[in-house]
Amino acid sequence: MRPGGALVLGVDSGGSGFRVALAAVDGAPHGDGPPAGRSAAVAGPGVRVVGSRAFGTPVPTGPGGIDAEWLVERLVPVARELLDDAGAGERRPVAAAVGAAGMAGLGDRLRAVLPGALRDALGVRRLALASDAVTAHAGALGGAPGTVVAAGTGLVALGTDLVRWRRADGWGHLLGDCGSGAWIGRAGLEAALRAHDGRRGGSAALLARAEALFGPVTGLPGRLYPRPDRAAVLASFAPEVARCAADDPVAADVLACAARHIAEAAAAVHPAGGAGDVALTGGLFRIGDPLLVPLRDELERQLPEARPVSAAGDPLSGALTVAAALAADSPTLPPEPGLLDTYDD
Template sequence: MPPLPPSPPPPPSLPGWVLGVDSGGSGLRVGLGRLEEDGTLRLCGSVAGTEPVRTGAAGIDAGHLAAQLVPAARALLQKAGGGGPVTAVCVGAAGLATLGGQLRAELPGALGAALGVRRLALAADAVTGYAGALGERPGAVVVAGTGMIAVGTDLIRWRRADGWGHLLGDCGGGAWIGRAGLEAAMRAHDGRDGGSAALLARATERFGPVEGLPQQLYPRTDRAAVLASFAPDVAACAAADNADPADPVARRILGEAARQIAATAAAVCPPERGSEVALTGGLFRIGEPLLAPLREALTRRLPGASVVPAAGDPLDGALLVAAGLGGDALGLPTDPSLLRLVTTP
């Protein structure tokens, strides 16, 4: 008996409802869009929760994510006057590359049963951050907050650099800057070289007597976030104003952070001239004390690339991927750990 031919892909399903999901440390955000006949996406609303999706021994908890996503999706559909199944969903999740096993195994069936979803994209949050920032153009995106990761693509394959957490990497990110600033504060406290009296004063104001910092930091499971909370203080010390001159130690810390970020961006950016680099994430809100040296470092490391503002955020990127998936027009490459497409019966 001759082998059976492979099953054809499901037919395009324009028009239809699509969902974008952004799951991160601050909670779950869900956006609803309507894919029109001409392939354009009409945004129809979004909702944000404040409870982060749990992780456990099996990785990201698929049941907990679905328990938040399904009611939010139904509420958005009802408000938009929507009926019928959801054509496509893109879930962008922090930690997907290393902790996404349960999501890949369980979420497609759960969303198929609850919302009629047949097409699902499971993406690392760095990929949805890329899609939101640059769309489907070649380049690199640096996502920096508490941690730091860069992803880039030539639209053939993805490249990823860093994002290894505050103990193994995230070089130049918020926790990295905060830890360096607190080390300089402790050096000043001890009278060692490399200390900063300005950073010591800021650390004491924020955390109390610095002798108590080890007890405050080491037992905590969220110590990366605690370290990152000091990054704005480092930036404030690095910025000169009418009252205080710029602290040279704080400026050196941010200069080195800029060099680390630029090196990570260079590791993933396509070599072709004309590639774009976008910066996204909460860390860059600390402003010019970091952005000025970062622009200089990027110019040195990537002279053929242009730094551009991010067009949107990871939720925008998740909606873009969902729309491309729903209309058979996704222009970003797939990857087993960074962007996986699943079709359910």
């Protein structure tokens, strides 16, 4: 099953592992052919995944940042396998895009190593190195202007009018990530402990859920503070807050407040004039209506011109979208150092 169209490679690297996909871009130029009429800037039927691999080990981060050599050692053979499996023969990927968490602050080695390594080993001559928020944006909105809120344990909002990027929050669980899973879980546990103490603002329902999940709350500090994954432990309580919200006004208030914060982040980065969609992506939104109903209200209030939409695709499909746009020589998303760096050899 030899794929038609140019081949592109996409990588999504995050805290829980990394994924690689090979796609055929219909209508985009072949490696040595002329550009076709149709732009591949928008993902969808034009970009067809022909193979993918997922790895449960995250790319390690050392004192020099994200370990580029470690990634190259694994990525190159995987890409060759995907090309072989697809019956690509002598055809090489025209373009590749790598989206990685921490790209801005920890991506120096990636930027130094990947362009040369992927050209030499795989013949990739057009490369994009992107923040995972950018590939989330590209996956959700397909290269169109608008805003993506990516929320799980943390939360970041990224918007573009296709001239420049704006980013809000993403500061981590102590400085921000307002409305994130860690934020909601932390607020829920605070309400549980307020009930335990007899302080105002307590919730007996959340106290019961906290004790069911973590044991007696007097032992909670000892179980939480020594752990390196404190933010994830806090976020693990967010679904309990959502479950209590229908009957518990304190839990409902936590989610209403989270919704306000999420909309504030979206409003801060959305293109002026309100053009474009607002897409919500990431595991947090799986807690469903207890968060989504107040969030739609807040978006209506704070961004009345914007249309809330579901994300069209995930960050891996976003990486393929970015690569396909490079292959078609028609990128729409604006380059910005640390956020979206492109290399054309």
